[in-house]
Amino acid sequence: MLRIDELSFWEKSSYFENIDFLIIGSGIVGMSTALFLKVKYPKAKIVIIERGYLPTGASSKNAGFTCFGSPTELYDDLQHISEHQVWETFSDRYNGLKSLFELVEPESIQYDACKSWDLIASNAKNDINPNFIKYINEKALEITKVKEIYREDSAAVSNFGFQHIKTAYCNSLEGGINTGLLVKSLYQKVIEADVQVIFGIEALSMENSNNNVEIFTNRGIIKSEHCIIATNGFASQWIDEDIQPARAQVLVTNPIPNLKVRGTFHYEKGYYYFRNIGDRILLGGGRNIDIKGENTANFGTTGAIQNRLKSLLRETILPNEEFNIDYTWSGIMGVGATKSPILRMLNKNTAIGVRLGGMGVALGSQVGKKLSSYF
Numbered sequence: 335m336l337r338i339d340e341l342s343f344w345e346k347s348s349y350f351e352n353i354d355f356l357i358i359g360s361g362i363v364g365m366s367t368a369l370f371l372k373v374k375y376p377k378a379k380i381v382i383i384e385r386g387y388l389p390t391g392a393s394s395k396n397a398g399f400t401c402f403g404s405p406t407e408l409y410d411d412l413q414h415i416s417e418h419q420v421w422e423t424f425s426d427r428y429n430g431l432k433s434l435f436e437l438v439e440p441e442s443i444q445y446d447a448c449k450s451w452d453l454i455a456s457n458a459k460n461d462i463n464p465n466f467i468k469y470i471n472e473k474a475l476e477i478t479k480v481k482e483i484y485r486e487d488s489a490a491v492s493n494f495g496f497q498h499i500k501t502a503y504c505n506s507l508e509g510g511i512n513t514g515l516l517v518k519s520l521y522q523k524v525i526e527a528d529v530q531v532i533f534g535i536e537a538l539s540m541e542n543s544n545n546n547v548e549i550f551t552n553r554g555i556i557k558s559e560h561c562i563i564a565t566n567g568f569a570s571q572w573i574d575e576d577i578q579p580a581r582a583q584v585l586v587t588n589p590i591p592n593l594k595v596r597g598t599f600h601y602e603k604g605y606y607y608f609r610n611i612g613d614r615i616l617l618g619g620g621r622n623i624d625i626k627g628e629n630t631a632n633f634g635t636t637g638a639i640q641n642r643l644k645s646l647l648r649e650t651i652l653p654n655e656e657f658n659i660d661y662t663w664s665g666i667m668g669v670g671a672t673k674s675p676i677l678r679m680l681n682k683n684t685a686i687g688v689r690l691g692g693m694g695v696a697l698g699s700q701v702g703k704k705l706s707s708y709f
């Protein structure tokens with residue numbers, strides 16, 4: 335493979351010289367940042383480098399939930415995160431979805447405001463009571479201006495045909511998108527905006543001077559006036575802060591005739607999540623049964639977690655159905671002790687926007703918008 339210093343005049347001048355903004359990572363954050371920067375600086379030369387042949391982290395591998403907070407997740411967070419921070423995160427996710435729709439039309443990514451349901455297992459303690467629902471509705475109203483987002487919906491259990499579930503809480507504002515179309519749409523927008531995306535280049539280290547940044551890559555050195563790090567779960571090489579890779583595994587069933595399950599669902603405080611994709615079920619989660627093993631930047635699926643997902647399908651989600659598993663995969667998230675992203679300037683020329691946790695679909699474009707505002 336040719337190194338950058340072996341390229342032609344044409345190639346160097348088109349792709350690698352006089353770069354105003356070099357973005358590392360072509361996930362939702364990297365591509366959104368490029369688009370918001372182009373609005374602000376239409377003439378800027380912006381280049382995204384991506385080490386995979388596709389985006390290879392979380393953005394093209396996620397479940398596609400546009401989620402702001404389910405009752406059990408909010409309850410759990412309020413036990414160990416400050417109230418202010420919990421609602422700030424809710425607000426960032428809610429407004430993040432609006433930022434996303436500034437970049438892509440909802441129809442183009444098959445956005446479906448299909449609602450979500452937070453399921454309480456029959457054998458689980460239910461911490462959610464009417465007073466808590468009243469409290470979260472009041473707080474959510476301040477942010478969304480929409481009344482009564484949350485309500486108990488115990489009929490959902492039989493409507494969707496679940497077993498071993500005692501009740502459900504509906505969030506009328508959550509929904510889902512087609513993850514593949516989101517990444518493709520952002521890519522198309524980025525290309526239309528004359529941003530170069532170069533796949534197969536991995537950033538290894540960087541040196542900052544007063545006027546520019548030198549990025550050392552597996553193909554040679556790239557110079558840019560500014561740099562933005564958008565590598566999420568793979569960011570620990572750039573900062574000495576609380577960020578770890580966290581693998582998440584997913585499966586998708588075959589199409590199920592007369593599937594009753596329609597919508598997006600959270601189970602066991604969000605450790606599991608599932609939705610329908612047409613007549614198939616996508617189910618992910620189970621990190622909690624092997625937190626240590628799943629704190630890895632290596633892709634792959636494991637028997638323990640895939641078997642747990644299959645038994646959840648068999649016993650709870652599709653109790654009376656025959657099904658096969660047509661797809662399995664994993665993605666890598668970036669997590670830390672808090673749910674807020676790491677979002678700031680590292681020095682005069684370089685910004686970072688990482689640690690999106692399990693909520694980058696709604697939050698990613700908001701992070702991109704904030705990153706673009708730093709320059």
Ligand SMILES: Cc1cc2nc3c(=O)[nH]c(=O)nc-3n(C[C@H](O)[C@H](O)[C@H](O)COP(=O)(O)OP(=O)(O)OC[C@H]3O[C@@H](n4cnc5c(N)ncnc54)[C@H](O)[C@@H]3O)c2cc1C
Pocket residue numbers: 358359360361362363364383384385386388389390391392393394395396397398399400401535536537538564565566567568581582583584618664665666667687688689690691692693694695696697698
């Ligand atoms: C299985 C799964 C399900 C999820 N479900 C949901 C959901 O339903 N709803 C939701 O809101 N969120 C969900 N998430 C989280 C969401 O996908 C992420 O928060 C979001 O995609 C993060 O986007 P990003 O651009 O920050 O990171 P990424 O998409 O991970 O992009 C980072 C990119 O940087 C590249 N890169 C890394 N290091 C380098 C380097 N040194 N040089 C060059 N390139 C590099 C990687 O290859 C990658 O493409 C899920 C995540 C997973 C894994």
